[in-house]
Amino acid sequence: MIGTTTRRLIGAASLALMGTAGAALAYPDGPVTYIIPFNAGGESDVTARYQQARFRELTGHDMIVQYLPGAGGAQAWAGLNGISGDGQTIMGTNLPHIVLQPMLQDPGYTTEVITNVYMFHFTPDALMVANDSPFQTVQDVIDAANAMPGGVTAGGSATNSANHIANQVFMNETGVETTYIPYTGTGATETALVGGEVDMLWGYTTVAVRQGDATRVLAVATEERHPLFPDSPTFRELGIEMVGGAYRGIGVPASTPEEIRTQLSDIIGQINQDPSFREQMENDGYALIDVPYAEMDAFMAERIEAYTAIAQQLQQ
Structure with missing residues (x-):
């Protein structure tokens, strides 16, 4: 459950920026705090920084990024509904995290209490090694894992996450056993890989x-080869049925009025359509998606069904 210190931090961020306008007024009516549930340097942080300038251009108000890492994001999400629902404090959300965490443990929240207003990008899974790794291909990884069951270490961001799922699917598909090492965020995993803490990432x-x-991409979990990595095969090319990754979006407290939810959704949608934003994101390897608030229930239902099939394996 969320601790006292965390609750105070979230509450302070909300109260410091609390606006006086009701839902009938234009949103936002002041600076908006954007809480990232992970450490700085990962995808959630990078995309928030890209959104900042466009948010100000569209609204005339600042988007202030703050970090509240802990428990793979659960520490922040458990406190989301304790924040004022005036729209002046919003929070990054991640899939499959917010589905798998409540399904497999008690993180202090349930999937149903997280109010997502927009899902704006998807990042495909990629199996990577350091450039000095002896693993040149996915088959090299499989051979090493067969020779040393559990001896090959695979880094990833958090447990019950997209990275954790990718490792489990890989083991299911290939029949090998690897040891998954969770880190507090994507930025930390990068340091672990290039620093030699793990065999692969x-x-x-x-x-x-x-x-x-600094790294080498052995395979990508996409339908077709990624345009930025034309020499890296898809897992499907290798006979491994893997297509997946992580979705990221924005959530608000449950007490947030419908009008503010819709207005925030519209703003994020406009940012996603900005040509310079799209180019910046795509050049960094992101795949943009557009799931507005009005379509969120159907999207979440589909994702929950997809993740349920593998959830129990992650507990073994």
């Missing part, structure tokens, strides 16, 4: 773009 195409020549 379940990251994303975005991580591969940032790391450049």
Whole structure:
């Protein structure tokens, strides 16, 4: 459950920026605090920084990014509904995290109490190694894992996350056993890989773009080869049925009025359509998606069904 210190931090952020306008007024009517439930440096942080300038251009108000890492994001999400629902404090949300965490443990919240207003991008899974790794191909990984069951370590961001799912699906599909090592965020996993703490990394195409020549992408979990990594095969090309990754969006407290939910959704949708924003995101390896508030229930129902099938394996 959320601790006293965390509750005070979230409450202070909300109260410091609380507006006086009701839902009938234009939104926002002051600076908006955007809480990222992870450490700085990961995809959630990077995209929030890209959104900041466009948010100000559209609304005339600042978007102030704050970090509240802990428990793979659960520490922040458990406190979301304790924040004032005036729209002046919003929070990043991640899939599959907000589905799997409540399904497999008691993180202090349930999926149903998280009010998502927009899902704006998708990052495909990528199996990566450091550039000096002896693993040149996915088959090299499989051979090493067969020779040393559990001896090959795979880094990833948090447990019950997209990276955790990717590792489990990989084991299911190949029959090998690897040891998954969770980190507090994507930025931490990158340091772990290039620093030699893990043998390989379940990251994303975005991580591969940032790391450049420091890493090597063995395969990507997309339908077709990623345009930024034309020499890296898809898992399907290798006979491994893996297509997946992480979705990121924005949530608000449950007490937020419908009008503010819709207005915030519209603002994020406008940012997603900005040509310069799209180019910046795509060049970094992101795949933009557009799931507005009005379509969120159907989207979440589909995602919950997809994640349920593998959830129990993650507890073994």
